[in-house]
Amino acid sequence: MPEFDIRPVTPPEVPAIAALARESWQAAYIGIITQAQIDFMLAQRYDHQRLRADLEVPDKWLDQAFDGERRVGFAACEICKGEYKLDKLYIHPDFQRQGIGSALVAHVTARARKLGYPCAILAVNKQNAQAIAAYRKYGFTVREAVTNDIGNGFIMDDYIMERLFS
Template sequence: MDLILEAAVTEQQYEKLAAMASSIWNECYSSLLTPSQIEYMLARFQSAEAIQEQIEQQGYRYYFIVANGQKVGYTALKIEFQALFLSKLYIQSKVRGKGYSKLVIGKLVEIANQAKLKSIWLTVNRYNEAAIAAYKRSGFVITDEKVTDIGNGYVMDDYIMELALV
């Protein structure tokens, strides 16, 4: 299977990422969050403007996940201290279950190892059982819990998961 990470570096790509995020989030989180919270979070964290700011001001890197020439999802990461923070990993519903997430994590392990980092960590909605199970299959373990106030009366109720790299 041919899978690559294609860096998003232009405003046009940020627009495409935001559109993909809207589609995936509305499907993925409809059973976990209210429509108004999904809309709020998309506007705050996954609009084209928010993505551009994260890349240009906060050190994030965004990538389209491209499998066999088709964009099937996206991922975002940031190197912090001795770890790689996996901020986003989303696969379109029509292609979930094909092993793409595990392949992406393998590529992120390569990035982390090249940078001589000690771990990869992420936050995941504590009620997103499918995502938690997928991360566990890739070797992540739950290390903590975190509730984050994101404004407008909303919180993110997450597990922190980590993959130790040796």
């Protein structure tokens, strides 16, 4: 299993995370959601000021993975309605399928366990077969299907997946 360096994102690194998100989203979501929805959601979720503010919140975490000097992925987690939620997990397209997602998930689920949460949850687009396959491999199963209106006429059509810690 390769080793990747995982460390928390600091405020000056926020633009690099947003740029990495854009590269990953473009590759992952074309064909699943429209370009307009990609642009809307990136603007909503990766606004630099908002991400910097999130870094100050004790119940939110933003971790990044490096392969040597190269930033190759990130994971965001938060406590949502009392549950530990993996809110974002993105690996650069050139570095996928090398175990980086697996390493980030191991890192963030170790934190959830340490904090005493009985499970970790996440939302994934129902058509995102690659991510669903990865999450199954990481031990997540589908808890329920949800549809959320996120504004501007856009809908998120997701599965909520959970991984129970024993």
